[in-house]
Amino acid sequence: MARCSICGKRAVYISRALAKGYCKKHFLEYFDRKVRRTIRKYRMFSEKETIIVAVSGGKDSLALLHYLVKLSKRVPGWTIKALLVDEGIRGYRETTIKDFLRVAGELGVEYRIVRFRDELGYTLDEIIEIGRRKKLPYHPCSYCGVFRRYLLNKAAREMGGTVIATAHNLDDVIQTYLMNIVKNSWEKIVRLGPVSGVTGHPRFVRKVKPFYEILEKESALYAVLNNLYPKFVECPYAQQSMRWYLRKHINKLEEMYPGTKYSMLRSLLRIIQLLEDKTDKIIEGEIRSCRICGEPASHDLCRACTYRLELGIMDENGNIIRDIDTGASGNQLSR
Amino acid sequence: MTVIVRIIDTDKIWQLTGVSGKTIREILKSIGLIIEEYVISRNGEIVSEDEIVGEDDYITLYPVVSGG
Numbered sequence: 001m002a003r004c005s006i007c008g009k010r011a012v013y014i015s016r017a018l019a020k021g022y023c024k025k026h027f028l029e030y031f032d033r034k035v036r037r038t039i040r041k042y043r044m045f046s047e048k049e050t051i052i053v054a055v056s057g058g059k060d061s062l063a064l065l066h067y068l069v070k071l072s073k074r075v076p077g078w079t080i081k082a083l084l085v086d087e088g089i090r091g092y093r094e095t096t097i098k099d100f101l102r103v104a105g106e107l108g109v110e111y112r113i114v115r116f117r118d119e120l121g122y123t124l125d126e127i128i129e130i131g132r133r134k135k136l137p138y139h140p141c142s143y144c145g146v147f148r149r150y151l152l153n154k155a156a157r158e159m160g161g162t163v164i165a166t167a168h169n170l171d172d173v174i175q176t177y178l179m180n181i182v183k184n185s186w187e188k189i190v191r192l193g194p195v196s197g198v199t200g201h202p203r204f205v206r207k208v209k210p211f212y213e214i215l216e217k218e219s220a221l222y223a224v225l226n227n228l229y230p231k232f233v234e235c236p237y238a239q240q241s242m243r244w245y246l247r248k249h250i251n252k253l254e255e256m257y258p259g260t261k262y263s264m265l266r267s268l269l270r271i272i273q274l275l276e277d278k279t280d281k282i283i284e285g286e287i288r289s290c291r292i293c294g295e296p297a298s299h300d301l302c303r304a305c306t307y308r309l310e311l312g313i314m315d316e317n318g319n320i321i322r323d324i325d326t327g328a329s330g331n332q333l334s335r
Numbered sequence: 336m337t338v339i340v341r342i343i344d345t346d347k348i349w350q351l352t353g354v355s356g357k358t359i360r361e362i363l364k365s366i367g368l369i370i371e372e373y374v375i376s377r378n379g380e381i382v383s384e385d386e387i388v389g390e391d392d393y394i395t396l397y398p399v400v401s402g403g
Contacts, residue, residue, distance in 0.1 A: 002385035014383040021383065059399075220399035221374050224381060232344040232398055247400060251371040 013221055016258035024225055031222050035067060035210050042194040044208040045163060048077035052161035052205070054152055055082045055104075055111075057096025059223035059230055060167035062103050064211060066228055068165060069107045082111035083155055083164075085148050088123025092235050099230035114155045116147060121313055121320035128237075129326040130311050140237040143307060150304035154295065156205045168209045171216035174264040175246050182242070190275050192268060201287050201296040215261060292318045336390040340366065342373075343395050359394060360384040372400055 002011040004023035011021035022030055039045060053068055055061040065082055072078040084100055086093055097113070104111050117123050122130070124147075128140050156164045173192060180188045194212040211219055223229045238244055253260045289295070290302035292314075301309070308314035313321055340349040340362065349366050359377070363370050363384065370384050373396040377386060388394070 001387075002383040011383045011385075012381040014385055021385075024381070217371060217374065217399045220397060221381070224374050224376075224397055229397055232342075248369070251369045254371050255369060 057100035064167040
């Protein structure tokens with residue numbers, strides 16, 4: 001029987017990288033210590049904050065919401081609110097919303113759900129079909145990522161948020177790091193730190209990642225042990241992404257060489273540090289305001305408006321163009 | 336005796352014989368699963384992958400990879 005290195009009880013978690021075992025009680029203490037250290041080290045929150053937790057209904061974001069709500073009981077100046085962006089992915093998002101509502105109810109946390117369909121005029125499924133028909137070169141995850149970040153920032157600001165907390169864990173971060181090495185996207189790598197965000201734009205809400213040093217397995221275990229683990233469903237688009245392949249390979253590497261993931265995170269932090277004073281050369285131009293929507297943009301238009309114009313779902317004045325045929329059940333959209 | 340391994344909420348299920356005395360780590364490896372990707376429950380109790388499997392154990396796996 002594998003035992004807890006602290007008390008000798010049956011272990012629920014073994015860290016081969018740290019050569020330690022933890023029982024339930026000591027795993028939860030280890031988890032709490034690790035997250036609090038990350039929050040402190042990177043100065044994620046001040047004493048007075050309205051923290052908007054970005055949730056999907058997946059285990060990581062439910063774990064983060066649960067964790068921060070508990071932590072906030074000890075910090076009188078904190079208000080926690082949850083924000084879920086519903087892209088409209090049939091057969092996927094409905095399930096995770098149910099899990100989110102259950103946990104939000106149990107925690108008694110204030111929340112808001114914003115929908116692609118309401119804000120952009122179309123669901124992600126419809127957007128992907130429009131993009132395919134127009135032969136646009138974008139991957140489903142590109143539309144999803146751009147529009148999700150856009151709506152997250154906008155809605156968080158409207159909710160009075162002073163900071164957005166996302167549930168990105170160590171695995172997510174190093175996968176993104178590798179993807180951007182492959183794509184030679186150093187401007188994205190310098191933004192992969194635990195605290196990100198363009199601070200110079202009045203419409204930008206700062207983003208933090210309290211689970212930056214937490215392994216995906218640890219956040220899943222936290223969710224299981226706290227009865228938060230949602231019904232397991234996979235995004236139908238996920239397997240089309242490079243991330244999906246990289247994740248498998250990194251996990252196999254970790255199994256063969258324990259500590260690989262921590263080492264990759266250190267590599268990322270080091271490169272961000274080395275690149276910091278060269279940021280001007282890596283990120284071109286100043287931060288601006290989008291000519292159409294006024295949101296932060298690195299060019300004349302923000303990415304969300306660029307995509308919407310290319311898709312033909314919005315005009316130059318920012319008005320939604322409705323009733324585009326996406327071929328979904330017959331000629332017109334069934335929504 | 337049969338040991339059953341199932342990935343929760345899916346129809347992925349294995350019925351294994353002759354595995355008593357092996358660790359969960361060894362069993363998962365033998366059916367081609369990556370240990371890093373699952374939280375493990377045995378007969379309803381969360382355990383580590385270094386546990387030794389007993390007769391008629393029911394192993395439930397919780398995928399740790401996020402759905403998307």
